[in-house]
Structure formats: C-alpha cells, structure tokens
Amino acid sequence: MVAAAAGCGGSSTGPSPAPPVPALVYPEKAVVHWQSLESWDAATIGEAAKSDLMILPIERCFSKESQGILGQIRRLNPGIQIIGYRSVLSVLTLYPDTSYLRTTLPYVLDYYNAVRDDWAWTTAHDTLMMWKDLILLNPIKNGALNRDLIDKMVGLLDEYQAKSGGVMDGIMHDYFMDDPYINPYIRGSVIGDIDFDGDGVVYADDSEEQDLFYRWQLEYAKAIREHFGPNFIQIGNGAPPQVDAELAHLMNGIFYELYPNNPWGMTDRAGLLRLLDNQRSGYLSKAKGRTWSLCTNEKGNANYNNIFCLLSSLLAGCMYTEMQGSYVFSGWTLDVEPGAPLGPTTIEGKMDSVLTVRRPFKNGEVRISFYDTGRRQLWLFDAAASRSR
Ligand SMILES: [Ca+2]
DSSP: HHHHHHHOOOTSSSOOOOOOOOSSSSSSEEEEEOSSSSTTOHHHHHHHHSSSEEEEEEHTTOOOHHHHHHHHHHHHOTTEEEEEEEEEEEOOOOSSOOHHHHHHHHHHHHHHHTGGBBOOBTTOOBBBBEEEEEEOOOSSSEEOOOOOHHHHHHHHHHHHHHHHHHHOSSSEEEEOOOSSOOOOHHHHTSOBBBBBTTTOOOOOOOOHHHHHHHHHHHHHHHHHHHHHHHHHHHESSSSSSHHHHHHHHHHHHHETTTTTTTTTTTOOHHHHHHHHHTTTTSSSSOOOOOOEEEEEOOOOOOOIIIIHHHHHHHHHHHOOOOOSSSSSOOOOOOOOOOOOOOOOOOOEEEEEEEEEEEEEEEEEEEEEETTTTOOOEEEETTTTHHHTT
C-alpha cells in the first residue's frame, strides 16, 4: 500500500509492482462525484474514505484545489483508487472565462487546445455535437485512423500524471459507442449529416467509416494500456464493454449506468444476468489483482435502486454506489453487514416462472428473485439465513 500512499498511480516506465488489493469489507463501496470537492467537510471526506474506489472528473483529479482533500482521503484509506472520468472522443466547448480555467482547471484548457484541430464537422460544415456543449472529435484523418488524436490525448494525460505525482490510478471512459450518438434534444440544432472521412458518403451508408469509428475507441484504450501499464485501471461505460469481449479485455471494470435497466431499458432480470455474465473470469482484465466494476443508478433511493445496486454487487463480486438524484456524493445511508462470502452465486428456477439468484455470506444470504416478466419480485439481505444454517 506504500505506492498508493505516496500517490503513485500508473507509470509510464512499465508495470508497477502493485500487490493485489484484498476486499476486506463487504459490500464494496465506490464514490461517484462529478463536481468540485471544495465543499467537502471532514465528515464527507471520512465517508468517502470508506470506499475502495472514487471517480471524479479528470480535470478535478488534476486540480490543485482537489489535492489537499485527495491527500486526506489517501491517508485515511491508502488502498483507495482514484479514477479520472472523461468523455470518449469528445470535447466540451469553452466558457469565456479561461483565466478561471487556467488557474483552477488547467486540464480543461490544455485538452481543449490539444484537440482543437480534431473536431468533427457535418456535411453542412456544422460542428457535430453529441450533447449540449459537447463536440464529437473526428476518429478519422486522411482516410485512416486518427492516431495523432490518440497520441495527443495520451501525451496530455502523461504530462498531467507526471506533474501531479501520479494522482490518478486509472481512467473511466464515458462512454464507448457502437455508433455516434446525437442526443435527440439537440439533434434539431445540428445541421447536416455525419461524414467523418469527408468522402461524401454519410456515416450510415459508409461501412469503412463505421469500422474506423469503433476501431478508434479500441485503439485509444489499447494506447492507454500500453502507455500506463497493466495496473492502470480502465473502467468503461456504455454498451460495447458489456457485449464485446475484445473491448472488455482492454478494460478492468464496467460502469453500469442506470443499473439494472441501463439507458437502453433492459428488464431488471436481464440487467442482473448481464452483470453476472460480465464478471465471469477472464472477460475483464485484472488490474492490481482484481476487476473494478460498479453498479450505479442516479435515480436512486434507499429502498429501490440503491439497495438493488448494493445487493447485486454482492452477488457479482463488484462495487456499488449510492446516489440520490445526481452525481454528487452525499454519504452512505444503507446499512448491510454481510461479512465475507461463503460460496459462489447460484441461479435457481426458470425464466418462464420465478428465477432466484442467491449467495451465502457469513451473516446471512443475498437473495433476488424475478417474475417471468423480468420484473424484480424480491430483493433482500436475509440475516435469518445464517441463523438457520
Ligand atoms: Ca463517409
């Protein structure tokens, strides 16, 4: 744990000899906080330090205003992993006040400038936006994969890691895409069609362009792996890491957004079965001796989605977070103390009647069951199960 205490995350000089991180406390917590840390008091810092992993926007990881608080958290929990969140293949438009960015969030400004010549343009020469203020970058340059862009992104990450003493233990990619996504709310304001390679054939009709779009994302993840080594944790959001073994193998964990339904509306049963399947041995690669997936749902509340995330994490051997309507960490409210797992997760029953997923722990049993429709029927930690054993 000395390496983590010293703030050493990934290394550009090769694999760091990090020991496996044993999970000592179940359930395993992860903090997800996509805002400034400035308002965190001692109590919040103490609660955050109870987690195994913490995800912050990449620019917040590298901000001087965060360093004191991140240092306190590392002192309280030397095993915690600090992960920088950044959107895949895109850049935010800049607010006019760049002097604030220069002093407080310099990574935002340097990243913006680094990729300034890589914006994607539509057939009508409009900027290609994915979300409000988020511009898609072009994965294709001169008809081939835009490797310059990958080099610039990895190079800037390396520069900031070095300057900060390796503050980040890994990166979260938000999110991998099968195809470019333009949010329906802004589609009306994006004029023209997608044509990354500018050959006059729009993306929807250009299979070579489609292939390069996806391939770029794989090569980006591969470049980060090669540069920062096997113990630099990569966590992927989006559908591809859940279904594509090639991409999953480049990842060490999956960020399950809006779990169990995910943004594309799976049934609760399908969500849990997918989670369990993804955590099978060998699908994701290990970093620091383990994988780093987490169940999240910002539409959470204690008795529904948050507890479902917690129970699912115990079944799948991953982490969970609690959220109350936003990506702002506000502490822990659930109180489940299962102790260590005593055996593997088992699935009983049938898809056309009731399906039950269970796992024994020292202090009881996790049990989740579903109706034939895939809707959840029962989800609990049953402490009585240990007394009857
Ligand atoms: Ca084209």
